[in-house]
Amino acid sequence: MIVPLLMLWLGYAERTATATSLAAIVFVAAFAAATQGLYGNVRLLDAAAVGVPAIAGVLGGAWLAQRLPGRAIALLFSAVLLGSAVELVLR
């Protein structure tokens, strides 16, 4: 949501908007995770087991983005998301 606001109101280029928004997310996610931790909802071990390998995933994904047809993959993932949303609600 921050990205379009930065582009429309502050006239950011898409890349700058995305990068700045991601930097802001560091604060927000860390703070929200800490707050959730107070509620006892955070599984520390699972978060580390997911979050650390994800770094390698992001680097690999960024590398792949230069080499794969972005639109086809976006459509494919869009379908996967839809299916997962339905599964999440129905299970």
Added chain:
Amino acid sequence: MTGAILIGVAGGVIAGLLGVGGGVLFVPGLVFFLGLDQHHAEATSLLAIVPVAIVGTVRNDRYGNVRREDALVLGLLSLAGAAGGVALANALSGPVLRDGFAALMVLVAAQLARGALAPRRGGGDRAEPSPSAPE
């Protein structure tokens, strides 16, 4: 453990590839494969996103794409909203929270599909050179 690592890598690849947040995949992954309930899955996903966002930000900053002051202001302004969101999430029942998250997933899916089907520009096709933004 293996399941968690796979979720992390898959979510990371999607995030790097398409520019959507890893959480949109982390949460259903944590629910489906690790059996977490919705509250635990969303909270755990929040923490898992932090290292990814840090690495992404450091990389972006190296290319000069991060407006540091604006990011700081945005981040700090959003803290109140985040606190409210966390309190709300904990006030909601599991099924309601789950349905809300499913709705968010549908929104992201629609946004991705719209970008992919739009005539040229956007949509994750990085083929066209974009003007580098000098600070």
